[in-house]
Amino acid sequence: DAMVIQNPRYQVTQFGKPVTLSCSQTLNHNVMYWYQQKSSQAPKLLFHYYDKDFNNEADTPDNFQSRRPNTSFCFLDIRSPGLGDAAMYLCATSTRTSGVKDEQFFGPGTRLTVL
Amino acid sequence: QKEVEQNSGPLSVPEGAIASLNCTYSDRGSQSFFWYRQYSGKSPELIMFIYSNGDKEDGRFTAQLNKASQYVSLLIRDSQPSDSATYLCAVNQGGGFKTIFGAGTRLFVKA
Numbered sequence: 158d159a160m161v162i163q164n165p166r167y168q169v170t171q172f173g174k175p176v177t178l179s180c181s182q183t184l185n186h187n188v189m190y191w192y193q194q195k196s197s198q199a200p201k202l203l204f205h206y207y208d209k210d211f212n213n214e215a216d217t218p219d220n221f222q223s224r225r226p227n228t229s230f231c232f233l234d235i236r237s238p239g240l241g242d243a244a245m246y247l248c249a250t251s252t253r254t255s256g257v258k259d260e261q262f263f264g265p266g267t268r269l270t271v272l
Numbered sequence: 273q274k275e276v277e278q279n280s281g282p283l284s285v286p287e288g289a290i291a292s293l294n295c296t297y298s299d300r301g302s303q304s305f306f307w308y309r310q311y312s313g314k315s316p317e318l319i320m321f322i323y324s325n326g327d328k329e330d331g332r333f334t335a336q337l338n339k340a341s342q343y344v345s346l347l348i349r350d351s352q353p354s355d356s357a358t359y360l361c362a363v364n365q366g367g368g369f370k371t372i373f374g375a376g377t378r379l380f381v382k383a
Contacts, residue, residue: 188369199276199360199373200316207369214370247315259304259364259371263315 160184161264163248169270170238178233178267180248189231190261191223192247200247206231207253235269243271275299276363276374284380291348293377295361298342304364305337305344310376311357320346351381 161182170176180189187208192200204213206225220242222234235242245268249261277296285291293307304323308316322328322335322344334347344363348355358376365372 190369197280197375199375201373202370205369212369245315253369259369260306260318260321261362261371262318263308266315268313 161248161250161262163246163264163267165267166265167268167270169272171272172240173237176235176238176269178235178246178248178269180231180233180264181229182248182250182264183229184250184252184262185228186250186252186262187228188251188253188259189225190249190251191221191231191233192249193242194245194247194266195243203233238269238271240271243269245269275365275372276361278359278361278374278377280375281378282380283377284382285351286382287351287353289351289381291351291355291379291381293346293348293359293361293379295344295346295363295374296342297344297361297363297372299363299365299372300339300342302339302342302363302365304371305335306362306364306371307333307335307346308360308362308373309355309357310360316360316373348379351379353381353383355379356381 190205191203194200224232248264307320310316320335332349336345360376361374
């Protein structure tokens, strides 16, 4: 089945210790997104890739970086996690050919705990 | 003003009833509207999308869009306990890549 996979599902890190979250997809979608979602809040877009083009949201902290080495994989790097970065991190994909459709398909998420 | 607003709930309905979930948005240039269902601790799952004014039906779900009033709603007919979840309204602004999500409405269907 075509899908979006995130690893690990749960990640515990220490304050200030770098962490990398990964996302892979078998949908062959050209757009990949990273969202941060805290409890009872809306998913917040951090950045997205349209093919190789990287687009950072203006309010995404510099502490968050991303890499997309190929169509299938995308990584979220948190360089120095703070307690406020504890959240669910969601990877999503969509296919953008023409028009305004932007139906996004989400992976299961990675729950990040910062000690 | 929040860009996408939803009542946080919880909205409680008895099994078999119609659940009505509402959403308003601020950007008049918005073109695509989505409803996602999110179970506790899980990721959002797309259940409906609508692009044109009017109603769109898919099984027990009906999405309604009124661009003049900047209002989109989701009706769930014959509500089941398994429909108990948070429903996120999402709006794509102007055909770009940014989709804004509401914080969601918690729905509880009582058996």
